[in-house]
Amino acid sequence: MFISSAFAQTAPAAAASGGMTSTLTSMLPLVLMFVVLYFLMIRPQMKRQKEARAMIDALAKGDEVATNGGLVGRVVGLDEQFLQVELAQGVVVQMQRGAVVQVLPKGTLK
Template sequence: MFISNAYAASGTTTDLASFLPLIVIFVLFFFMIIRPQMKQAKEHRNMVAALQKGDEVVTSGGIVGKVTKVTDSFVTVEIAAETEIIVQKHAIQSALPKGTIKSI
């Protein structure tokens, strides 16, 4: 008479609540790490695509020079008088303002 059946509580709210911190961490990870890295990669692609003859650049190896020729995937860089090297476009780290090489 005093004993009644005990039914298990519904677990849907508990399951959702347990995944909520994981979802929040993923969203924070995306906005703090992945998105800025994607933006930086896009800026680098645009900079490499805009390279033209006469631009002053720094390679990923730290070599500073002036662009003398641009092809689809390679760039010829003059690093000294009558000394040129050919590097892949993605090896260009940054473009320098005009006149930087003369001031060094």
């Protein structure tokens, strides 16, 4: 009595043909956000990782290095995964290659 009958209406034919363009338009911001994310975050991080890997692979005896634990010393021995670093005269420690964060200029340690 108080509720009127509801009838479903069909969409006009012109709106049905524009469905593909509306889908692409709605996906465009998502694609643009991914592109911006790639160039601002992912690509620079991959570049830093590549540079760090090249630095670790290029380590040689006599290089002066700083580690992520704050130790500074001279490389006296190398292995495939480990290296021996002389911290003070006669004090040699063995650590993983990945612990090296920076190769210091020659003559830093005196």
